[in-house]
Amino acid sequence: MTSFFKRTALSAMLLASSALGTSLAAADLNIAMDQIFQRMDPHNSNYNVDYSVASGVLERLITFDKNMKLVPQLATEWEGSADAKTFTFKLREGVKFHDGTPFNAAAVKANFDRLADQSQNLAKNSLFKVVDTVETPDDYTVVLNLKEPFGAMINTVAHPSVVIHSPKALEELGKDVDRNPVGTGPFVFKEWVPGERVVVEKNDEYWDSDWPKVDKVTFYPVTESATRVSMMLSDEIQFIHVLPAELAKRVNNADSHEVLEVPGITVWTASMNTKKEHFQDVRVRKAFNLAIDQQAFVDVVYSGHGTVPDSPIAPDTRFYEAQTPLETDLNKARALMKEAGYEDGFEIEIWGINNSTGVRMLQFLQQQLSQINVKVKIVPMEGATRSEKVFSSMDPETATFDMLMGGWSPSTGDADWHLRPVYATEGWIPKIYNMAFYSNETVDKAIQDALNTGDAEARGDAYAIAQKQIWEDSPVVWLAIENKMAGRKKGLTGVFQMPDGTMQYAKAAYE
Numbered sequence: 211m212t213s214f215f216k217r218t219a220l221s222a223m224l225l226a227s228s229a230l231g232t233s234l235a236a237a238d239l240n241i242a243m244d245q246i247f248q249r250m251d252p253h254n255s256n257y258n259v260d261y262s263v264a265s266g267v268l269e270r271l272i273t274f275d276k277n278m279k280l281v282p283q284l285a286t287e288w289e290g291s292a293d294a295k296t297f298t299f300k301l302r303e304g305v306k307f308h309d310g311t312p313f314n315a316a317a318v319k320a321n322f323d324r325l326a327d328q329s330q331n332l333a334k335n336s337l338f339k340v341v342d343t344v345e346t347p348d349d350y351t352v353v354l355n356l357k358e359p360f361g362a363m364i365n366t367v368a369h370p371s372v373v374i375h376s377p378k379a380l381e382e383l384g385k386d387v388d389r390n391p392v393g394t395g396p397f398v399f400k401e402w403v404p405g406e407r408v409v410v411e412k413n414d415e416y417w418d419s420d421w422p423k424v425d426k427v428t429f430y431p432v433t434e435s436a437t438r439v440s441m442m443l444s445d446e447i448q449f450i451h452v453l454p455a456e457l458a459k460r461v462n463n464a465d466s467h468e469v470l471e472v473p474g475i476t477v478w479t480a481s482m483n484t485k486k487e488h489f490q491d492v493r494v495r496k497a498f499n500l501a502i503d504q505q506a507f508v509d510v511v512y513s514g515h516g517t518v519p520d521s522p523i524a525p526d527t528r529f530y531e532a533q534t535p536l537e538t539d540l541n542k543a544r545a546l547m548k549e550a551g552y553e554d555g556f557e558i559e560i561w562g563i564n565n566s567t568g569v570r571m572l573q574f575l576q577q578q579l580s581q582i583n584v585k586v587k588i589v590p591m592e593g594a595t596r597s598e599k600v601f602s603s604m605d606p607e608t609a610t611f612d613m614l615m616g617g618w619s620p621s622t623g624d625a626d627w628h629l630r631p632v633y634a635t636e637g638w639i640p641k642i643y644n645m646a647f648y649s650n651e652t653v654d655k656a657i658q659d660a661l662n663t664g665d666a667e668a669r670g671d672a673y674a675i676a677q678k679q680i681w682e683d684s685p686v687v688w689l690a691i692e693n694k695m696a697g698r699k700k701g702l703t704g705v706f707q708m709p710d711g712t713m714q715y716a717k718a719a720y721e
Contacts, residue, residue: 237423237424237425237426237720238424238425238426238427238428239424239426239427239428239448239449239702239705239715239718240427240428240430240446240447240448240449241427241428241429241430241447241448241449241450241451241705241713241715242429242430242431242432242438242441242442242447242449242450242451243259243262243263243429243430243431243432243451243452244259244431244432244433244435244438244451244452244565245257245259245431245433245563245565245593246259246405246431246433246592246593246594247259247260247263247402247404247408247429247431248260248593248594248597249388249389250263250264250267250387250388250389250390250391250399250402250408251264251375251385251387251388251391252264252268252334252370252371252372252373253321253324253325253332253333253334253371253372253373253375254332254333254334254385254388255333255334255371255388256333256334256597256601256643257593257597258370258619258621258710258711258712258713259431259451259593261370261371261621261712262451262712262713262714262715263408263410263429264373264391264393265370265395265712265713265714265715265716266395266396266397266410266422266427266715266716267308267391267392267393267395267397267398267399267410268373268374268375268391268393268394268395269283269284269373269374269393269394269395270283270284270367270368270369270370270372270373270374271283271284271285271288271299271301271318271352271367271368271372271374272285272288272364272367272368273368273370274368274623274708276472276706276708276714277709278475278526278623278708278709278710280364280365280368280623282302283302284301284302284305284313284318284374284394285299285300285301285302286300286301286302287299287300288300288364288367290363290364290664291664292664293359293664294356294359294360294361294363294662294663294664295355295356295358295359295360296353296354296355296356297353297354297356297363297364297367298351298352298353298354299318299351299352299353299354299367300350300351301313301314301315301318301350301351301352302350302417303350304417305394305417306394306415306417307376307378307379307392307393307394308376308392308393308394308398308399308413309376309378309379309392311376311377311378313374313394314349314350315346315347315348315349315350315351315352316346316349316377317374317376317377318344318346318352318374319344319346319352320375320377320380320381321373321374321375321377321380322338322341322344322352322354323344324380325337325338325341325372326338326339326341326344333371333601334369334371334372336631336636336637336641336642337366337369337371337372337627338366340356340357340358340360340363340661341354341355341356341357342355342356342357343355354367358661358662359661359662359663359664360661360662361626361660361661361662361663361664361665361666361669362622362624362626362627362660362661365528365622365623365624365626365627366622366624366626366627368622368623369621369622369627370621370710370712371621373393374393374394375387375391375392375393376392376393378392379391379392389402394417395413395416395716396412396413396416396418396421396422396716396717397410397411397412397413397422397427397716398410398411398412398413400426405431406430406431407428407429407430407431408428408429409426409427409428409429410426410427410429411425411426411427412424412425412426421716421717422716422717422718423704423717423718423719423720424718424719424720427715427718430447433564433565433566433592433593434565434566435452435453435454435457435565435566435567436457436566438450438452438453438697439453439457439460439461439697442461442467442697442699443460443461443464443466443467445699448698448699448702449696449697449698449699449702449705449715450696450697450698451696451707451713452695452696452707452711453469453470453695453696453697454512454566454567454695455511455512455513455514455515455516455692455693455695456513457697458471458513458515458695458697461697465700466699466700467697467698467699467700468697468698468700469695469696469697469698470695470696470697470698470706470707471515471693471694471695471696472693472694472707472708472709473525473526473691473693473694473709474516474524474619474691474692474693474694474709474710474711475523475524475526475527475619475620475623475691475709475710476524476617476618476619476691476692476694476710476711477519477522477523477524477617477618477619477628477688477690477691478571478615478616478617478689478690478691478692479615479616479617479618479632479686479687479688479689480498480560480575480613480614480615480686480687480689481613481614481615481616481644481645481646481685481686482494482495482498482612482613482646482685482686482687483609483611483612483613483614483645483646483647484646484647484648484649484685485606485607485609485647486612488550488552488556488558488612489612489646491550492683492684493546493547493549493550494546494547494550494552495683495684495685496543496546496684497542497543497544497546497547497550497582498543498579498582498584498684498687499536499684499687499688500536500537500538500539500540500542500543500546501538501540501543501544501578501579501581501582502538502575502578502579502687502689503538503578504518504519504536504538504688504689504690505518505538506538506574506578507571507574507689507690508690508692510570510574511567511570511571511574511689511690511692512690512692512693515692515693515695516690516691516692516693517690517691518535518536518688518690518691519536519688519689519690519691520532520533520534520535520536521533521677521681522628522629522632522633522677522680522681522688523620523625523628523629523677524619524628524691525691526709527620527623527624527625527628528623528624528625529624529625529660529669529670529673529674530625530677531670531673531674531677531678533677533678533681534681536688540581540582543581543582544582547582547583552583553583554583555582555583555584555585556584556585557584557585557586557587558579558584558585558586558587558612558613559586559587559589559610559611559612559613560572560575560576560586560587560588560589560611560612560613560614560615561589561591561596561599561600561611561613561614561615562588562589562590562591562596562614562615563590563591563592563593563596563615564590564591564592564593565593568590568615569588569590571615571689572588572589572590572615573588575588575613575615575687576588589611600614600639600640600645601639601640602640603640604639604640606638606639606647609647613687614645616643616645617692617711618631618632618643619709619710619711620710621710621711621712623710625660625669625673625677626657626660626661626673629653629657629673629676629677629680630642630657631643631644632644632645633648633650633653633657633676633680633685634653634654634657635648635649635650635654636654645686646685646686648680648683648685648686650679650680650683652675652676652679653676653679653680653683656672656673656675656676656679657672657673657676659672660672660673660676694707694708694709694711695707696713701720701721702718702719702720702721703717703718703719703720703721704716704717704718704719705718
């Protein structure tokens with residue numbers, strides 16, 4: 211956790227620079243992130259903080275606008291075949307990587323082949339597991355041939371992890387590109403001081419001559435929420451990537467700053483480890499959902515800036531289907547626990563993040579579950595520690611946690627990239643994000659049926675089946691869909707929070 215001393219050190223550094231006549235330039239930008247950076251290789255990361263920082267350096271073929279609508283970036287147009295097995299992309303010409311390597315179809319192929327090669331064991335290999343071959347009929351055309359129909363392919367290519375690295379960097383650095391990213395973006399990677407900052411600088415040869423408008427962007431990991439706000443109000447930083455709702459009023463009351471807020475698509479859950487005997491009983495899982503007051507969770511954790519889930523996926527996700535809303539009912543929860551043989555409860559361990567919001571989540575669950583005689587030990591962890599334990603060394607058969615807090619946003623905007631990683635058998639951690647080790651044949655089949663067609667109506671019907679079954683099985687406690695909130699200095703434009711929890715800053719500018 212970022213301490214008072216770390217913030218004081220940062221302040222001292224900035225003050226010292228000012229005294230030496232090298233204060234923050236008018237065209238420089240400082241941004242505070244809520245987590246420690248993991249990797250600058252989005253191909254091998256599961257974290258929005260990594261995608262956000264890398265987004266100004268590494269670009270995609272297709273990206274999203276602020277409303278999660280598809281827009282071109284390094285590709286100018288694209289189309290899919292009727293059988294959803296072949297996808298063709300026309301590439302932008304006249305683009306160079308930061309190392310001088312030309313951007314072309316061969317560069318895209320190198321990246322897509324890397325994502326498709328499952329032996330790489332990259333965090334995002336699963337996105338391209340259906341890719342059979344990548345063809346380059348000419349220097350500015352790329353064709354993806356799939357092993358089987360995959361109706362979500364275009365949205366998958368737009369995922370913030372599907373970036374294009376310099377092929378030269380991939381060849382020379384291999385996995386070390388996660389410390390030395392080389393892309394085509396408006397900013398060039400300058401330095402990464404682990405635990406302290408990441409710095410990117412203006413790309414004077416960017417393919418869009420109108421951008422960038424700022425000379426340098428420095429990202430600071432500041433896990434303590436109040437510290438981030440204090441730093442912004444004192445102009446040490448100009449943008450807060452994640453603004454906790456309880457601090458929004460403080461920002462709004464400052465004439466020089468403003469709050470940005472958009473409906474989110476991240477669904478927060480407490481996954482129940484179904485390898486544990488007590489969570490193998492659906493009555494216990496339902497009791498947990500009935501015992502926890504989800505609206506109170508939204509009010510306590512997000513100061514009301516969010517909604518209670520009524521489906522495994524958020525309403526603004528494509529193919530969302532509403533289910534019977536959750537209703538808190540302690541009497542029914544206690545009855546189910548008694549029926550399952552756990553009237554006296556049991557002891558569990560819940561893992562979560564150690565930032566302000568994460569600890570509040572854990573404490574809330576601890577209090578709520580005590581009402582059905584469940585004794586909770588909370589285990590807050592620093593983000594990198596949690597990442598290592600959950601996504602690098604987890605063995606489903608020996609996993610010690612009982613519940614695991616987490617939030618998932620389908621950064622493709624499509625139901626596939628929420629239901630498949632979080633609820634399909636193939637998504638079991640450490641592979642993707644199924645932290646409950648949940649497995650249901652009906653769900654797996656429905657998800658696959660939806661991918662086997664390019665027909666939107668048929669996909670919707672299949673995803674409706676999956677959502678209904680998951681809701682009935684209750685492998686997680688559904689907690690909240692929080693609004694995405696950020697803090698910004700007035701006069702700063704082009705930096706904003708996305709509905710999926712990532713951030714864009716490529717078009718940052720001062721009015």
